[in-house]
Amino acid sequence: MPYQGPKSHEFFERAKKVLPYGVNSNFRYHDDYNTPVVADAQDQYVFDFDGRKYIDYRLGFGPIILGHTDPFVNGRVKAAIDHGISFASTQELEVRVAERIIDMAPGVEMVRLTNTGSECTMHALRLARGYTGRDLVVKFEGSYHGAHDYTLWSTAGGNPEKVGNRQRPTAYKMSWGIPEVMRDLIQVLPFNDVEILGDFLQEKGDQVATIIMEPILGNGNAIMPRPGFLEFVREQCDQYGILLIFDEVKTGFRIAAGGARETFGVIPDISTYAKALGNGYPIAAIGGKREIMMNIAPGKVFQGGTYTGNTVSTAAADAVLEYMQTGQVFPKIEKVGRMIMDGYHEILTRHNVPHVINGVPAMFGYALMTDEPMYDWRDLHKADWDMYEEITRYMIEHGVLPEADGLEPYFLCSDHTEENAATTLQVFEDGLKHVLGK
Ligand SMILES: Cc1ncc(COP(=O)(O)O)c(C=O)c1O
Numbered sequence: 435m436p437y438q439g440p441k442s443h444e445f446f447e448r449a450k451k452v453l454p455y456g457v458n459s460n461f462r463y464h465d466d467y468n469t470p471v472v473a474d475a476q477d478q479y480v481f482d483f484d485g486r487k488y489i490d491y492r493l494g495f496g497p498i499i500l501g502h503t504d505p506f507v508n509g510r511v512k513a514a515i516d517h518g519i520s521f522a523s524t525q526e527l528e529v530r531v532a533e534r535i536i537d538m539a540p541g542v543e544m545v546r547l548t549n550t551g552s553e554c555t556m557h558a559l560r561l562a563r564g565y566t567g568r569d570l571v572v573k574f575e576g577s578y579h580g581a582h583d584y585t586l587w588s589t590a591g592g593n594p595e596k597v598g599n600r601q602r603p604t605a606y607k608m609s610w611g612i613p614e615v616m617r618d619l620i621q622v623l624p625f626n627d628v629e630i631l632g633d634f635l636q637e638k639g640d641q642v643a644t645i646i647m648e649p650i651l652g653n654g655n656a657i658m659p660r661p662g663f664l665e666f667v668r669e670q671c672d673q674y675g676i677l678l679i680f681d682e683v684k685t686g687f688r689i690a691a692g693g694a695r696e697t698f699g700v701i702p703d704i705s706t707y708a709k710a711l712g713n714g715y716p717i718a719a720i721g722g723k724r725e726i727m728m729n730i731a732p733g734k735v736f737q738g739g740t741y742t743g744n745t746v747s748t749a750a751a752d753a754v755l756e757y758m759q760t761g762q763v764f765p766k767i768e769k770v771g772r773m774i775m776d777g778y779h780e781i782l783t784r785h786n787v788p789h790v791i792n793g794v795p796a797m798f799g800y801a802l803m804t805d806e807p808m809y810d811w812r813d814l815h816k817a818d819w820d821m822y823e824e825i826t827r828y829m830i831e832h833g834v835l836p837e838a839d840g841l842e843p844y845f846l847c848s849d850h851t852e853e854n855a856a857t858t859l860q861v862f863e864d865g866l867k868h869v870l871g872k
Pocket of ligand 1: 495550551552553555578579580581648652653681682683684708709
């Protein structure tokens, strides 16, 4: 059975007439019958056009950390917009958001705001290149850093047959229209491999401007960094004068109040934030050391945008961060997320299905039919993703909505309850039994 009921499908047909493939982001298209559409949302739930209600674990691909339509955040936005929304001048909300980020994210000394994750990684890469005077960027296979040409290479959907050997992978171009000459500016390496990274840097470390990385592979089933890997990257960056960028668009203000900096205790030179920072309102930030950030300056590194620091987004982020600073968000997410992660492990073990669980309670993934620990994007191809999708399809039909593509993790928000977790586990086990023919 397709996910779309008759009314949802009719709506999607209408959307396809005016939007290529009926969506405003390629990531959202699944197929003509199983692309999720939404008519309404409330707290931890979304509703489709047939009136079906789903426990939402997609959460807009991660930003919704406090639940949809959060009254505290929406109330602040509503109050703020009556005082004007766009000024091309600094307003207090921007400063408040920057002050809160600096309070919450260890080692961040200064901030610039942007609107989207792609925008902030684009600017962060320019800053790193401008600061070091070097052009080469290192990224890891399977990580996604936004829609720009700089790093749209070898992201999670790349073709495993066209990426060359692990030792020195070939960068795989993820879109038509990316100039071939840009290949010379990017080096792709496997995540979590200190030997390969160390060898590469020994040869070319003095040409590398930055290593940009998702500290957890948030676009690859939430594969975790191996113990010591982040520390090794930090140490290598120091040795070769390379700037380390943690792309925390997914992990920031999600895995902890201070993101990966707090969770792993490793401090990069620059972090990029978006998603959970605004609970769905479009806002992003670049945060880093004063000495580096002060190079964003007239005549030096350019950063700008008409809508950066607008009232709608900054009022939302100010409210999100203020609420997080009360300490109420993360223990709740941790508890419910942990219940689901542990529950999946227990159910899969009981049914003798080999599996791996990746990630942390706020964003986690699982993979089936392999029990070898996963360390990089190539390891993901050992799993059975058809089986994953079949289970997920069953779950969606029964009111639980994770992303059908297993590369995208489950996301939790502080509105999810233990009752939601219990329902999810029940539906997951039913789906598993259905697929196993039990
Ligand atoms: C780690 C990471 N960086 C950057 C981006 C790009 O963010 P945006 O979609 O807001 O441009 C994403 C989006 O999913 C992401 O996951």
